[in-house]
Amino acid sequence: MSIELSVVMPCLNEAETLATCIKKAKGFLDQNNIIGEVVIADNGSTDGSQEIANSLNARVISVQEKGYGSALRGGISAAKGKYVMMGDADDSYDFSNMMPYLKKLREGYDLVMGNRFKGGIEKGAMPFLHKYLGNPVLSFLGRLFFKSKIGDFHCGLRGFSKEAYNKMKLKTTGMEFASEMIVSASLKKMKIAEVPTTLSKDGRSRPPHLNTWRDGWRHLRFLVLFSPNWLFLYPSILFCLVGFITSALLISGPVEVGNLTFDVHTLLFSTALFLVGFQFLLFYGLTKVYTIENELLPKPKNYNSLFKIFNLEKGLVCGLILLLIGLLLSIWAYTNWQSLNFGDINNHNTFRIVIVAVTTILLGVQVILFSLFFSILGLKK
Missing domain, CATH: 3.90.550.10 (Spore Coat Polysaccharide Biosynthesis Protein SpsA; Chain A)
Known part of the structure; x- marks a missing residue:
């Protein structure tokens, strides 16, 4: 029996x-x-x-x-x-x-x-x-x-x-x-x-x-x-929102709150926070693919379609566009510096352009590297 x-x-x-x-x-x-x-x-x-x-x-x-x-x-x-x-x-x-x-x-x-x-x-x-x-x-x-x-x-x-x-x-x-x-x-x-x-x-x-x-x-x-949402996704949303909103407010000029003045130094930290949040988001995507491909997490219904929406070619194009924008902004900041005969930069508007240019270049590099690794993880597809 x-x-x-x-x-x-x-x-x-x-x-x-x-x-x-x-x-x-x-x-x-x-x-x-x-x-x-x-x-x-x-x-x-x-x-x-x-x-x-x-x-x-x-x-x-x-x-x-x-x-x-x-x-x-x-x-x-x-x-x-x-x-x-x-x-x-x-x-x-x-x-x-x-x-x-x-x-x-x-x-x-x-x-x-x-x-x-x-x-x-x-x-x-x-x-x-x-x-x-x-x-x-x-x-x-x-x-x-x-x-x-x-x-x-x-x-x-x-x-x-x-x-x-x-x-x-x-x-x-x-x-x-x-x-x-x-x-x-x-x-x-x-x-x-x-x-x-x-x-x-x-x-x-x-x-x-x-x-x-x-x-x-x-x-x-x-x-x-085993919970990439809490480890990566939710922190990335928080960091990206706070970093983006703060940066958007400071790009046009300093912001005064009472006796405090937030200027380019705060902008530098807010863009860094946005970059950290974006990195968390990319790690969320990579972790999700890895855990699913290794049968550590169940496969969502729309999983296979992700590789049609996000692929290597689209990622490379987006990353190159961001790099190009960052390069153009860098050239703009360079011309401003040239107008000062390459002396000390006291114009905070020039610093703002430099910060945005560097941030955009780093975003472009992150997107390109993510696309390459994402494609490696999804080779089976």
Whole structure:
């Protein structure tokens, strides 16, 4: 008979608690008449964890590549069940109470997350920084960046269908694997549910594998890098608008606000801000193409048409036009300087022309380089 549920546990020297977790998982399967299996994804244990798992008739999968994500990927890939439950083997999650997850999976949900804040966290089970800073902040950013409604992004006990997992195409190897799963499911518009779950104190006598600052940074880095809108697009819009509006006001002459006078020096900074914003915009485009071409982000419906709208030839023409305008403005500024017999320039209008000329030249160079790299990334098209 086909296996309905595979319970996958990553394992790295979990001899103290592994037997308890396996017994709870097997007891759940037996009590609810569920055809299932327990898969231990061993990541190089040296404390006899493999022997414990074998003695309890769990299936041991040896995963050579180090890392939490690597272990889980190896174990999930080897799982034979239609559905998969994953959870840590430190006895902090209750493997005897997985029915709320399974019910949601049977209803057709692709991913079912546990929420420890709704189910209950035993005193001392979660460090203060994790409970009140790390988890809430990272979960908020995940909801903001990816329009997800998940309240606990990092709950280790979660269930999903094997079919949905294969569509996620997860790639990370470390603790950020937990975030990648939710991000991928959200971006692919999968059906996600959340159920309350409990968190108990770690049953091990040794410190946990999780490193607060290192792994917290890995989660944050992953969320930011997988959200080019927040990393590049939105800052670029802000910088370009502020830089362009300020520059437009100052090109015609100084602007006085109370006792303050904003002149060419401010114009220099505002054009620099505009250039930085434009650079952010170009990086947004390059990042978007790279992530889509490498199947890190889903492909939008109008993706292929972008290569017809933006191509190398059009980019080169636009860049050359900007360079020509900058060159003409430079010649104009040169003639003004020549009229002064190449002496000291005290005329701020000449400085304005020079600033605009340099800005336009730099824009032209950026557009040309972007077009070349954009075309390289899209060679498949």
